[in-house]
Amino acid sequence: MSDMITADLVDLDLAAETKEAAARSLAERMVALGRVTDLDGFLADVAAREAQMPTGLDGGIGIPHCRSAHVGEPTLAFGRSARGIDFGAPDGPADLIFLIAAPAGADDAHLTILSALARRLMNEDFTTALRSATDASATAALIRGEEPTTTEPTTTAPAAAEPSKTPDEPAGNAQEKAPAEVPTAKAPKAETPAAVTPTAVTPTAKVPTAEAPAAGAAEDQVFRIVAVTSCPTGIAHTYMAAEALEQAGQHAGVELVVEPQGSSGFSRLDPAVIAAADGVIFAHDVPVREKERFAGKPTVDVAVKAGINRPAELIAEVRGKAERGEVTGAGAHSSPVDDAGEPGEGYGTKLRKWLMSGVSYMVPFVAAGGLLIALGFAIGGYTVDKAPSVAEHFVWTESMSWAALLFQIGGLAFGFLVPVLAGYIAYGMADRPGLVPGFVGGSIALTINAGFLGGLAAGLIAGGVVMAIQRVKVPAALRGIMPVVVIPLVASAVVGFLMFLVVGKPIASLQEALSDWLSGLSGANAVILGVILGLMMCFDLGGPLNKVAYAFAVGGLANPNEGSLKVMAAVMAAGMVPPLAMALATTVRGKLFTRTERENGKAAWVLGASFITEGAIPFAAADPLRVIPSAMAGGAVTGALSMLFECTLRAPHGGIFVIPLIGNPFLYLIAIAAGTAVTAGLVILLKGARKTSRPDQAADAGATGAGGADGAGAEAKVPASV
Incomplete structure (x- = not known):
């Protein structure tokens, strides 16, 4: 590990007070040694990793880390904080902070060394020695797993000012302080296989x-x-x-x-x-x-x-x-798309994850089927849905036949939406044994016209039934066939009974009432719904709330009416706003953004125009308290205007590329432009206020880093030197 950490990458008196400032302080050392090529780009990647899950660990350890294209070679920096820094650990702040930077294509040998360090952090003697170390060189040697020596004089210069060490340099520099401060009897196993x-x-x-x-x-x-x-x-x-x-x-x-x-x-x-x-x-x-x-x-x-x-x-x-005698699948977090959670988490959190499992698998069917249907309408007009089956009548030289082919393929793909939704909700709850009863329940929901709501109910019922069966103690001889024979058989029968005879018809009635309500929306009620949908689409930029709003809109396309087509239009318009607004803001006031953000802004034009809301995530990860509220404001404006203008949309995806399928297309574009302008203006205003209140950009970056939470009003009272 000698080429990964040297004394120059050790700060025993880390003065940062936030995790963003700590990451920036340690990353600046990497930049000074040429290990990181773009400070802001690297910090954005660190923040994005931190957003997935806090990197604080019990025992006072913070270990921010990421893979990044801005890292030249695998590098490790270490900082020790006297006050402690909150990295989200359950037991409080961390005083030992390791920043791990790995290149996007790091080789196996270096990653093996990094993994060895991770294992050593579980050694109490190792962390105790780090807390008592007084010399940067000896600390680096300890982290490298080398035995310190006492033959060289003490180094008193600050770590940041020391020349970079070569891989062959002696690790010791052990000072007049007794080497007992860096124990070696229990040296970490750096080379453990x-x-x-x-x-x-x-x-x-x-x-x-x-x-x-x-x-x-x-x-x-x-x-x-x-x-x-x-x-x-x-x-x-x-x-x-x-x-x-x-x-x-x-x-x-x-x-x-x-x-x-x-x-x-x-x-x-x-x-x-x-x-x-x-x-x-x-x-x-x-x-x-x-x-x-x-x-x-x-x-x-x-x-x-x-x-x-x-x-x-x-x-x-x-x-x-x-x-x-419980077997695989009894846990609540078995789905590959499900983020495993703690056993004590609330039912609401679990329910959200289960629903997200179904929606995540449903979206590709929506995109493929919906766009094929949209192309069919674009080529053949609105009468294409009356065309005969292409299996019985197809003329190679007629455009209507090709339009009918696209429309009918898309219709079949769309027919999988509810079964896939139900099947993978059950999968998120109970793993593979939930698939069969989930798909069966979803198909029954289509048969009895229970629609999207019926699919939700069928998935939850199927997952619950399978989980209940899995908790039954069975003889060891039967455990092998439970997941593939017994559970699918029994669960499908139970789910079919419940969907056909108990809950299916009431849900079908509710679905019909909802469709009638949507078709009758007008005036103020429609505008309010547009505001709510716009806020949901822009709150988490492709996350669970965004997907709920999108799934609600897509569900209405299964049996379209005037109201459901308005909802689909409002949802897509609002979802286009965040990336388009970030692209506009980086173009108008590029100085307020980092070089990496300006590059991301160029791509955001295309992502926003294509209705890919996730294009704004890099900006939100770097500055959530300014970007997300601004995006929500613009999304609400766009959703409200789209409903007010009575715009409609038959395609579930496509952005500006399905403009021919939009009712009142000119007003629709005005709604998108208005929301984009509102979001871009607010982002520029808020970021500009931050810059004005703290003219020292370095201080600002250190305090807010990749997701600073300081308010601009409070910052104005703080001298730049603080």
Whole structure:
């Protein structure tokens, strides 16, 4: 690790008070050494990673990290804060801050070293030594896993002023202070193969047995657990969770093997090891790769931070599930598109994740089917829906036949919307066993005209039924066929009964009433609905609330009427505003934005015009308190104007490229332009006020960084030198 961290990258007196300022301070050291090529671009990537999940860990550790195209070579910087900095850890601020910068295409060897560091952070002796170190060179040596020497004089110059060290330079510079401050007897295992390969932990005579279950002494066979850990970046949390689980396995007296699925790839567990396991632990924030290998076993499925913070509880939980005979899928976070959450999270949060699972899989069908339908209308006119089946009548030289072909293919794709929505809601709740009853329930919803609402209900019912079945204790001989035979069979029958005879018809009546209400919307009521939809589309820029509004609009296209077509138009118009506004703002007042943001602004023109709201995310990640409220204001204006102008839209996607399918297209463009102007103007005003109140840009950047929360009014009272 000698080429990754030197004394120049160590700050033992980190003065920053926010995580953004800390990241900037450490990143500036990387820039000074030529390791990072674009400070603001790199910090934006750090902020985007932080937005996925806080990087604070129990024990006073903050470990912001990311992969970035602005990183020249893998680099690690370390800072120690006397006051502590909030990185979102449950137990409070962090005083040990590691900033890890990995290139977009980092090689496996360097990522292996970084993963080894992550494991060492679980060693209390290592973190204690970091807190007591007084010299930057010795601290860098400790982090590199090298033994300090005492043959060189003490270095008293500040770390930032020291010349960069070469990989072969002695790590020591251990000073007159006793080397006992940097213990070496328990030197971290920098080269442990566990960083890249599955690691088995088998109890030995040295392992305490007091914590092992009393029954263990009477058992001939040790309880065996296999675990998988992974995080979005695959550098830090992945290996820290692996180390924590291994240590907890030692203390619990179980045999535990971990498969870290990190950035440098992963080595698959031996199928024989998986087959012999009594239970499985998934500690992950990204999909577990080849998850089907672990099917049919008692499983605990949690976020990666749970694997770091409470590994002993997870081991106890999986043992309890094994005793009750529970199998894979009982957890609430089994879907690959579902962000694993803590077991104590609220039902509302779980419900949102389940619905997002269904919507995420439904959107590609919406885009493909909707655009094919739109093209059919564009080529053949509004009578194309009356054309005969192209399987029976198709003339190669007639444009109407081609239009009918596109329209009918799109219609078939659109016919999957409700079943896919229901099937993958159930999948988000109960994994693969939920797919069959979910699809069956969604198809029944179409059959009885329960529509979009019926699909939602069918998915939730199917997932709930499967989860209930999975909690039933079954004989060991039946566990292998439960996920593929018994559960789909029983759950489909129960869901079919409930949808046909109990809840289906009331939901169909509600769907019909909703359609009638939408078709009768006019005047003030329509404008208010447009405002609400605009706010939802722009609040999280492609997140759950955005998808709910979009799914609501698309659901109305299944049985279109005047009201549902107005809703679709308002939703798409509002969704185009944020990226278009950011593009306009970076063009009009480019000095208020970083070079990277100005480059993103160029792409945002195309993204906004194509109705890709996510094009504004880089701007929101860098400055959420100014960008998001501004985007919501513009979206509300556009939604209201679109409804007021009675614009309609038959296509569920396409942006300006489906203008021929829009009713009142000129007024529709005016609505989009008005919202774009409002958002761009507010962003420029708010960012300009920040610059005016703090003329020292460096101070401003340090305090707000990639997502500063300081209000401009408060900043005006703070001298620039503070």
